[in-house]
Structures are given as C-alpha cells and as structure tokens.
Amino acid sequence: MAERAEAAIGAMRRRLVLLAPVEMPDGLGGVTRSFVTVAAFWAQVEWLGGAEHWRQGRPEQTGSYRITLRWRGDLDAGRRLRDGARLFEIRAAADxxxxxxxLICLAEEVTP
Incomplete structure (x- = not known):
C-alpha cells in the first residue's frame, strides 16, 4: 500500500481549479447559479468509463473519472473542477x- 501512495504523488500532474456554486436571486422568485474559483491544486485524473444516453432525440456521451488529490476539507459533491477548458462535476468525494x-473524487465531465 505504501508503494501506491508514493507513486500517486508523482502522478499528480494536472493543475485543477476548484469551483464553488453561488446562487443569486433573479428577481422572479428563482435563482441564477454561477461558479466562482475557490482554489487551485495538483491532482491525478483517471478515466473510468463512458456511456451514451439519448436526450431530446440525440445521442449524448458522458465520461466518468476518478480524481485523486491531497486531502482538503472544502471539496464535496455539487462543486466542480476545471482542467483548462474541461469541466468535471463532482458526484462523490471520500477519504x-x-x-x-x-481525497478521491468520482466525477463526470460536463459540457457548459
């Protein structure tokens, strides 16, 4: 197990940005959601698999990823990670x- 932990440190080569949702009232009783930058850190991004769904009569692909980073307490489901132009929505995070x-996050790549 110690060998895997040591190897993981060198594998954290991707610079990711953590984005947190912010909701603002839209004046009509609803809210407008945007995302603000919280932090940047190094992580390892691994492809787990993909799937294709039909949405509104056209095929749409999704990719699932495991993202490993040093532990931090402010990362949970509902936040996003940005890798350049790519966006990952965190589905679960666990120590x-x-x-x-x-911290290991299970995430799905999303298109803005």
Whole structure:
C-alpha cells in the first residue's frame, strides 16, 4: 500500500481549479447559479468509463473519472473542477483510509 501512495504523488500532474456554486436571486422568485474559483491544486485524473444516453432525440456521451488529490476539507459533491477548458462535476468525494492524506473524487465531465 505504501508503494501506491508514493507513486500517486508523482502522478499528480494536472493543475485543477476548484469551483464553488453561488446562487443569486433573479428577481422572479428563482435563482441564477454561477461558479466562482475557490482554489487551485495538483491532482491525478483517471478515466473510468463512458456511456451514451439519448436526450431530446440525440445521442449524448458522458465520461466518468476518478480524481485523486491531497486531502482538503472544502471539496464535496455539487462543486466542480476545471482542467483548462474541461469541466468535471463532482458526484462523490471520500477519504479512502480516514487519514486525511488523500481525497478521491468520482466525477463526470460536463459540457457548459
């Protein structure tokens, strides 16, 4: 297990930006959601698989990813990660061994 943890440090080569949702009243009883930058950090992005769905009569592809980074307490489902022009919506985040060393996120790539 120690070998895997050491290898993961060198694998964190992608500079990701953490985005948090901000909701503002739209004046009509609803809200407008936007995302603001919270932090930037190094992470490892791994492809898990993909799927195709039909939405409004046309095929749409989704990709699932595992994103590993150093532990931080402000990352949870509902936030997004940006890698250049790519956006990942966090579906789940967990500390695999409870040691607050690594955080593993399951994410889905989204198109803005």
């Amino acid at each position: 695999p061994d409870g040691g607050r060393r690594r």
